[in-house]
Amino acid sequence: MAHGRSCLFLACLVAASVSSTASAFVFKAGGTGEWRVPAEPSGGNTSAYNAWAQRNRFRVGDAIAFSYQPGNDSVLLVDKKAYDACDTSAPIDTFADGNTVFTFTRSGPFYFISGNKDNCNRNEKLIVVVMAERAVAGNGTEPASPFSPSSPPPPIGIEISPTAHPRPNAAAPKAAGVAGMAALSIGALFYALV
Template identity: 40%
Template sequence: MAFFADVKVRTFWALCLLLFVPGRVLCYLFRVGDLDAWGVPAPVTPKIYDDWSQNNKFRIGDSLLFLYPPSEESLVQVTEDAFKSCNISNPIAYFNDGNTLFNITGPGTFYFTSGVGGHCLRLQKLAVFVPSNGTSNQPSSAPSSLPGSSSSSYPTVFGPTASARSSAPAMSVASVYSSMAYLVFSFLLLIYI
């Protein structure tokens, strides 16, 4: 017990224990489609946005990053009815900066399409399902074929437009935490031993 009597040693071991507490991923930054840019899908992959949305699990706190050339493309958030009919005349939100960051701050299904006429009809559209508990999978049917009532009350959930923080498809807060923990542990190891 004399070993743990020194305040420096006790502090060191307490910090070591804190560093090895398993980290929980708090949120992800998804680059939409894992592509270079938001654009009209190639003829060989017309359902790329549906497939991408179905293969990812989205939670409250995640962000969607849409990258596109602002002189040629734009992004609109629309209602379910507008999404199904490709009607972009009355969007919930309109973005044209080329680096659109959409913050998911609540549950629901969020519908996006190009703000350029005709692109939606060429399947440049995305539906993202976010469950209320953050753990369940997407609905079993494709978002564009979901049955639903046309409701005039829909969540307007979008965040401010921001520059991209990373070009990676998804960036985990836990990976940053782990890197910092390793650096702090190494520093403490050098100081106390």
């Protein structure tokens, strides 16, 4: 019986450490990272890049990678007005190294266009909307999920030594999110088996 409680406690510890460590994800622009004029228009006013971006969830701390031929193209961070007009004259920031990785430091929309106005007019442009952090009662904000929609799923098993007997303390960790629920389920399963 005590062994089952030890397993449950260990599962909670694992869940607390996983759920408290939010990690960022680096997305490849358009899914491939290649920054170029899309091969085929996706229809309507939505570029192929925007159709891709709408299928993903971006969070503060995530990044996006653009790969292109330096000297032939660049990535411009612009405002909405410049994005709509493909105005390359006054960007917020310019990237021309061929391998740009841009990190999202705030929530809200980010507008990227090609530094080549003709390419931008042919839908080499992208709007990324970064999700706001959700507020939760009592502690300010909920941490971002450590697992991105396109990242691999977490490992299914955890190794638990049958001889380890961790001592519970008064400050038991708080299990939160999907990882917490998974660890609690695993702990309950071990508890039932013992």
